[in-house]
Amino acid sequence: MTTIQDAAVSRRRAKPRPGKIRPGKIRPAKTPPTKRVGRTVIQAFLLIVGLVWLTPAAGLFLSSLRTEEANASSGWWQALTAPGQLSFDNYTALLKDSGITQAFWNTVLISVPTTIAVVVIAALAGYAFAWLEFPGRDWIFLLVVAMLVVPVQIGLLPVAKLFGALGLFGSIPGVVLFHTAYGLPFAIFLLRNYFAEIPKEMLEAARMDGGGEWRIFSQLVLPLGRPAIASLAIFQFLWVWNDMLVALLFADNASQPLTVALQSQMRQFGSNIGVLAPGAFLSLIVPLIVFFAFQRHFVQGVMAGSVK
Structure with a gap:
């Protein structure tokens, strides 16, 4: 009798329970050869x-x-063999060139403040156009969108005259102000459309909990909009860093960025590869570092509108 009971208990213990999978028995599905190829x-x-x-x-x-x-x-491929x-003698000589180093820091002083100003102003305006009710909101937003079709070349001459009257022509603040003004229409359009996709129920729940507009914007909207903001910051930084047209017109010798300084070197010394090659690579490596540093946020911002 005891033997029969022991055998039954052993069978119950050996039998797997329904709904559970015994470890070690799961085998991954084999990928078809066509898919692997x-x-x-x-x-x-x-x-x-x-x-x-x-x-x-x-x-x-x-x-x-x-x-x-x-x-x-x-x-250049001969260097591989x-x-x-x-x-690094060319880089040593380049860094000893006061004109190139000053132009590099001028580029930083132009690109970084412009990017910060565009992102901050566009985020505030995008939230206002998406979720705040005020008279003429839609018409003002249409006016902002209409500014996207205005080429930058049209505003060069009148803005140059205006900056000359204000004392901003030929200075870094003038270049920053110009880039900020012409970068805002696209930035506001991008962030407004992204913020508008945030569920309305989340904002209403935050207001019911006593949250003001600034608290909702800073603690709810900005964290949710981080992918779009990061993408905008990358694009804006790259546009300003690689710009030469605006800086060539609005910056003087003391405030010229790296692109204008390299163009000046090319005009003065012709094909001076010893200066142009390291200077061009120095101008290239900074945007690459910025892009790869924010690559994860950039990909999230690009894919945010494709998956619901």
């Missing part, structure tokens, strides 16, 4: 595209490490 082809294609995209930057970097004589006699010709 397709995934490999896609990855190889993306790798080739990435290499092609990075080739000019790699060539510029290698050229900046070679002497002017080596660049004049052979292509003769790495002994590479050195």
Whole structure:
């Protein structure tokens, strides 16, 4: 009798309970061969595209490490087989050039305040246009959107005359003010549309809990809008950092950014690769660092409107 009971208990213990899966029995589904081949082809294609995209930057970097004589006699790819010709002498000489270093810091003083001003003003205006009721809101927003179709070249001459009368022409604040004014229409349009997608129930619940507009904006809207704000900041920084047209007109020799300084070097010394290559790579590496630093937020901002 005891043996039968023991055998029954053993069978119950050995039998898996319904709804539970015994560990060690789960086997991952095998990927079909066609999918594996397709995934490999896609990855190889993306790798080739990435290499092609990075080739000019790699060539510029290698050229900046070679002497002017080596660049004049052979292509930059020769450095791959003769790495002994590479050195940082060009960068040492570049950093000792007071004009280039001053132009680099001028670029920072133009790009960073402009980006901050555009993001802050656009975030405030975007929230107002999306969730605050005031007379003429829709018409004002349509006017802001209409400013997107105005080319920047149209405003150069009248704004230059205005800045001359105000004493801002030929100064860093003048360049910052111009970039801020022409960057706001797109920034407001982008953030307003993003903030408008926030569920209305969340804002109403925050108001019922006693939250004011500033608290709702700073503690609810801004955290939810971080991907769009990060994307806007990246775009705005890249536009201003790489700009030469506005700075060429509104900045003087003391306030010119790096793009204008390199253009001036090219005009004075012709194809001076020893100065232009390291200067161009220095101008390139900063936007790349900014982009990769905020890459995660940028991807979230791009994908935010594609998935509900």
